[in-house]
Every structure is written in structure tokens, then in C-alpha cells.
Amino acid sequence: MSARTQVILLSGLSGAGKSIALRALEDLGYYCLDNLPAPLLPQAVALLEEDGYPQLAISVDARSAHSFASFPEHLDALVQLGMQVRVLFLEAQDATLVRRYSESRRSHPLSHGQLTVSECIALEREMLCAVRDVAHVIDTTGLSAGQLRAWLRDFAALSSHAMTLIFQSFGFKRGLPSDADFVFDARCLPNPFYDPELRPLTGKDKPVADFLEAEPNVGLFIAQARGMLMQWLPEFERDQRAFLTVAVGCTGGQHRSVYCVEQLAAIFAGSRPVLIRHREQPHA
Template sequence: MQLVIVTGLSGSGKSIVLKMLEDSGYYCIDNLPATLLPQISEHLNQAQHERVAISIDTRSASLDVLPGNIRKLKDEGIEVQLLFLEANTETLVKRYSETRRRHPLSNDTSTLAESISHERHLLERLVDLGLRVDTSSLSANALRNWVKEFVTQKNGELTLLFSSFGFKYGIPLDADYVFDVRCLPNPYYDKELRPFNGRDAVICDYLNQHESVHLMYEDIRGFIERWLPSFIADNRSYLTVAIGCTGGQHRSVYLAERLAAYFGKQQHKVLVRHRTLEKG
């Protein structure tokens, strides 16, 4: 049985993810108490459900037992993947204001922002159990596509995730490492190059002409290669490397694609995301 556990901050998109998984053929359960995870998983496994998705969040008062229960299920041979969704506070406040829904931890003595901060604290211990996804700037369609990539990844070895982004939109919360490439020559200032992005040949040709671009690539590649064995030895499932330029269109996209191509050829599992391009 393949089990996907969806957790994270309220308002970060868990309902969208669960609905997408249900439409993809997963047997879905929303808001399961963490203490019941082993019993429900055993029942569903015996019922021969091949793909199951379960949502667990702060409405469950027993989050402390979740890491141990996940280890137990993995020891029993169940393929478990955990997806942790989050977003910045400004985005979450805006989403709650637009939908006029009540935050599950809100009360008469705390503001919405305070409730979000409290929930973020309660979920701290779950952040590193699986793949973190910052949905602050993601559309619903982009989130669905990212989750589809996530659930097709097999457990057992570390996945390198290269993500480009624009600093003007903020640093992504889900990055393990952030590299700033705003010092490199910027195709944006050439009006003929501006409409293209870092995946287009004309931008690649422009950037390949500059020695500083190659030096930046070699430094980032060398850093990842040097420390990747340590992350693998630490039993990490995902390592997210974020590459940022000003607008997230040209330099960061080019380097994320180039790094992904290199490590893919080295037989590593690789995913590529372009936050600003997918946002657009």
C-alpha cells in the first residue's frame, strides 16, 4: 500500500491536495487523529487499498505520536510519504479574510495572526518528516501539478529538488539552501531577451557567454556534491535547493535547469520547479 500523509498549516492548501489525490484514485480520509493512524492503515491494507491519502492537522490533539507511528508503518513495509504544506502569515491572513472562514485555533482572546503563529509552533516537529511545500505564491493548478510529481517519487533514496524563484516575491519557506545569483549578468535589461526565460535557448546562449555564470554554477554544484553524501547518510528524503534572481525568470531558471540536468545524469532522483514561471 502507498500511503500519503498530508499535513501542515490551515489555509495552506491541504483540501486542494486531498481532493486532487481523491480524483487521482486515492482512498482519502480527512482529519484523522494521529493516534489512529496504525489501526486505520492496517485496516485499509487488509482491505487491499493500494493508494491511500490521509490528512492530519492541528485539530488532532495527538501530533506527538505521528513521527513514531510513521516509523512503525515503514517498518511494516508500508510505503509512507509525508507532504507538509505551509505559507507565509501574510498569505494565510489574506486567504482567511477572502473566504471569511474561522481558523481552527482561533478564540475570543487571540487574533488571526496569533492563531497562525501558534499553529506554526505546534507543527514544528513535523516539518522535516517529508517534503515541505511553500504554497504562498502557488496557484491551485501549480500545487496540484507539484503534488502529482511528489506522489510519483519512490521512497528509498534522497530526491534533489531544484527550485528557481524571484527575490521580489520573497524567499520560499521550504528551501533547505538558498543561493543568490542576482550578481550575474541580467538578460532582463536587453529588450529583445526580456520576453524569454531561462529555459529558452536564446537566454542560455546569452548566459553561457559570461565566465561569472559558469563560476557560480561550479561553486553551487561543488557545494551540493560535497555535502550530498552527508544528507543521504542522515536518511533525508528530500533536499530543496532554491536559486534566486530578481524576478525569477532568467538566471535562476537557467541555473536550476542546468544543475538538475547534471545531477540527473549522476543517477540522482531530481525534481525541478520554477516558482515565478508557474505563478505566472
């Protein structure tokens, strides 16, 4: 088998955006299969590789619940075939999933007319926990379809076998991102929001950057966050982690957290693959 064959296994909670993700990957040139039972993964991928498809995206989810126990075994089989395999898991907060089902008026695939949506979500989380443990997780709570497509483009573009660092800014007022491995709280830093001229800007704009660079505690915060990461990243790499998400939060996710994420990403970009995500920025 060709080592160039790239496989993205897409899983996650129903209502978390898998259909949008699969269409986005198809637009990026991936040959997509939806709801393939896990035992068929090695055979399907081998046949498609022989037919000349170098990029494959395959959705594996709770609709094939009976086959999930064997998922790790079949994932290992793909790796042994020489495929470049990445697992992507989409999830969202329960309240968001319930709202999405209410708005779409669709039934949950696990309900069978007997369970409530909330009961189905709890059951599905339990069923998929083994897949989530080996996946890169994206929390789609509050994300627009455009943001999700942009994040997927970044994810699909990665080709390095080194651990990828994802630096993500967020606002505490909208809750913690569930996909974060490290969380740094920048709310203790001086807030540009209280300057009327800086309020409409973000941490990517030079006036805000100049304001924060002039504050000694901001530099200290970034230096200590860098030190923490430099100390512990090798341990995660030895644990064969493919992705590590570092989240920095402030009150609204507009100024301090955005600036800190940009600075940390620049520091580590020279030594590791890096992705930047600004959760509260619609076009970032």
C-alpha cells in the first residue's frame, strides 16, 4: 500500500456537525464514506487505495453501534497497512445538541421512539468514549458552519507526524472549551476593553498588542505559560499524542486571550506544527 494514502476517520455525537464536516472534506478533495461499520474499514480503505483515491474521509458513528467495540483493532489494522490515519471527533454541549434537534425536528438515531434526546446523548457519549480517547476533539458549541469548515481545512492540511499544537483563545462568559488539554486564565491581566478606542479591536490588532506589550505582567504570563508547556510537552509526545490543545481564556475572548495565543503560537511554530483558533472570532 502507498504510504501517501491519507485517511481521516470522522466520528462524534449526533448533531455535532458531522454532516457539515464530511461535506467540507469532500470539497477539499477527499473521497467520503458515511456510516461505515468499523469491521469494514481495512477492506474499504484497501479497495479505494487500489482504485487510486489518495485521500479518504470515513464517518464512523453510533449508527453502527454494534461494531464499536472493535474500533481500536481496525484502526491499528489501517496503520499496519501503511495509511496515514487521523481520527477526528466532533462534540458539543448537551444543551446545544438538544436545541439543534429541537430546531431540526429530527429524531435522534438512538431514540427508537423510546428515549428522550437527553437520554440518547448520554448513551451516545458512553458508547463513543473509546473513539474520543484516540481522537482530536473539536467542540462545535457556538461554532458557525463557516468556522467549522475553516478549522477542518487547517486539520486536513496537516501532514507532519509530529505532535501538533493547537492554540485556542476563548471567552469564559461562553464557557470552557471541552477539547482543551491545558487552560490558562488571562483574566488577571490588564483589560484593553476599558479603553474606548481599543474596545472594538482584537488582540491581533497592533494598538491592542502595543497596549499589552507595555504591561510587564503580560510578558510574565506568556513566559510562564511557555515554561509550563516546554516542561511537559515531551511527556505528551512520549505518550504518542497526535494533537495537544492549549486554550487561553479571558472574559470575552477578544483581546487578552487572542494576543496571548498569537504570541505563544509564534514561539512554538519554529519547532512544532501549530494551528491557531480564536473561538469568539467569527472569521478566525
